[in-house]
Amino acid sequence: MFRTFRGGHSGGWRVTSMSSVTGEPLPFVPALSVTDSDAVSLPLVPSRNAWRLVGVASYPRYTTRTEKEQLTAAQAELGRPEATSAALIPIRKSEAWWELAPEERRKIFEDRSHHIASSLRFLPAIARQLYHSRDFGEPFDFLTWFEFTPADASMFEELVAMLRQTEEWTYVEREVDVRLVREVLSA
Numbered sequence: 595m596f597r598t599f600r601g602g603h604s605g606g607w608r609v610t611s612m613s614s615v616t617g618e619p620l621p622f623v624p625a626l627s628v629t630d631s632d633a634v635s636l637p638l639v640p641s642r643n644a645w646r647l648v649g650v651a652s653y654p655r656y657t658t659r660t661e662k663e664q665l666t667a668a669q670a671e672l673g674r675p676e677a678t679s680a681a682l683i684p685i686r687k688s689e690a691w692w693e694l695a696p697e698e699r700r701k702i703f704e705d706r707s708h709h710i711a712s713s714l715r716f717l718p719a720i721a722r723q724l725y726h727s728r729d730f731g732e733p734f735d736f737l738t739w740f741e742f743t744p745a746d747a748s749m750f751e752e753l754v755a756m757l758r759q760t761e762e763w764t765y766v767e768r769e770v771d772v773r774l775v776r777e778v779l780s781a
Contacts, residue, residue, distance in 0.1 A: 595650065596634050597725050599682055599737060600627045602644035607680060607774040615758070617686070617768030620645055626682065626774055628739075634730070647684055649725025649737040656700040661710045670718035677721060677741040681750065682772040684734035691765035692728075707760035716753045719746040734768065 601609070601620065605627030612622050623644060634648050657665070670677075691699065703709050721741045728735040742750050754771075757763060 595630050595632065596648055597651065597723075597737070597739075598627075598629050598631065598634065599647045599739075600629070600644065601625070601646075601772075602627070606777055608777050609772060609774055611771075611773045613771050615769040615771050616766060617770075620684075620770050620772070625777075626772065647682075647727065647734060647737055648730060648732060649727035650730075651723055652726045656696070656703045657710065661704070664714060665710065665717070668714055668717035670721040672721050672723055672739070672741055674721065674741065676743050678776040678778070679742050679744050679747055679750075680774040680776070681738075681740045681754075682774065683738045683740070683754075684768075684770050684772075685736045685738065685766055686734045686768040687736075687765045688767045702762050702765075707762040709757065709760065709762060712756060713753065716749060719743070720750055720753060 601623035603623070603625060605625035607626040607628065609622070609624055609626060612620065614620075621644075694702070704711065719742060723739045725737040725739065726735070727737055740750060
């Protein structure tokens with residue numbers, strides 16, 4: 595199942611800010627739509643005022659069985675009604691990262707950066723899903739999606755700041771931070 599994030603002029607999420615953390619930015623858009631489908635659809639007419647990012651949720655990489663069980667036990671589901679704040683953070687890592695063997699990436703990811711162990715304390719307040727897009731020729735390797743309540747926004751800021759201080763992050767060559775709020779339609 596493909597997840598498509600379309601930045602444009604309409605969608606279920608209103609963009610509150612967009613910033614390039616490192617590398618080239620994405621064009622600013624006022625809204626984001628998020629859809630799931632069995633196939634990737636191309637826009638009928640390409641637009642300079644919009645963008646499309648596609649990824650797929652895959653099996654957890656660099657994760658032990660115990661870590662996977664801990665994450666599953668603590669993780670909240672996406673789509674909670676109270677989680678009206680979100681962040682889409684697309685990331686591309688350097689070729690130096692991809693030239694490492696998987697066990698070398700695991701050592702950096704968890705043994706030295708403690709990505710999973712340090713992130714567990716932010717669950718279940720922050721729901722998250724990683725979408726892989728490197729193998730589709732997309733401009734980013736990963737699309738990270740987070741949902742949280744407005745009351746947990748400072749906790750989310752702490753999580754992101756912590757992850758950006760790790761050795762793992764030194765391999766990031768492009769990262770864009772898109773902050774969003776769910777559009778609520780009034781009756």
